[in-house]
Every structure is written in structure tokens, then in C-alpha cells.
Amino acid sequence: MPQSDDDRLVDLAARLEHEDPRFARSLAAGRPARPREYRRAGAWWVLIAGLGMLVAGIVVPDGLLIAAGLVTSGIGVQLIDPYRRPGEEDVRRPSRH
Template identity: 80%
Template sequence: MPQSNDDRLVDLAARLEHEDPRFVRSLSAGQPARPREYRRTGAWWALVIGVTMLIAGVIVPDGLLIAAGLVLSGIAVQLLDPDRRRTGARPSYRH
């Protein structure tokens, strides 16, 4: 039996409330906030810290600091990718 449009909307609203309650509260208050997938403050901080670690590792010749800076910068760049949700979670490398 097909679901009515009202039931679908209620289901969609419930899922959105579960996934991003801050966004739903801001919409009901009349002052919308960015949805979770567009909030990237933490990724920018990780990038700044990673690049700082990388530069510090180059200035003070420390391979571990350089490696940690590269890894953290790589993670941050991956988090800043705007198309990461559309392209899929993980690419398949099987042949």
C-alpha cells in the first residue's frame, strides 16, 4: 500500500530532526543556520594546525612533526571537499 504524501513529509521531518537538530530548531525559529554538511569550522582549524605543524617540523628538523602535519593537513583537506557526499563514501579498488 503506497504511503501518503503527509506520511512521507512527517518521516522526512523526523529524519532531519534526528540528523541535525540544530538546523531544524533554527528553521522553526525563523533564523536558518547552515546545515551540518556545510559547517566546516573544525576542518579549517585542523588545516591550520596541520600546516603549522608542518612548518614547525621543517624549521625544527623533526620528521615526526612533519609527518603528523602532513597527515593532519590531508585529513582536513578531505573534510573540506565539497563533493565528498555526492561521490560516495569509499571508492572501490577491486578489479
């Protein structure tokens, strides 16, 4: 027997509550917040810290600090990438028919 639409909606709401409770609560309150995929404040802080380490490594000629700044900046840029989806293929890549 096919599943009813109400059951599907209840299942979808339960999954949403489990994956991103802050977003689900904000929808229920009528004031939607950004979903988890679009919250990138922490990623920006990582990028700023990495760039600060990179500049400090250049000012005080220290190769280890430069390398750490480059690695940290790379991590920050990777976290900011809007197309990252763990476990899926890259969605920017066009599909071949």
C-alpha cells in the same frame, strides 16, 4: 495503498530532526542555519594545526614533526572536501550511459 503526502512530510521532518537537530530547530524558528554538511569550522582548525606543525617541522628540522604535519593537513583537506559522502560513490565522477 500509497502513502499520503502529509505522511511523507512528517517522515521527512522526523528524519531531518534526527540527522541534524540544530538545522531543524533553526528552520522551525524561522532563522535557518547551515546544514551539518556545510559546517566546516573544525576542519579548518585541523588544517591550520597541520600546517603549523609542518612549518614548525621545517623550521626545527624534525622529520617526525614534518610527517605529522603532512598527515594532519591531509586529514583537514579531506574534511573540507565538499563532495565527500560516506558510503556513496564519488559524485564528481561523471556517470557513463
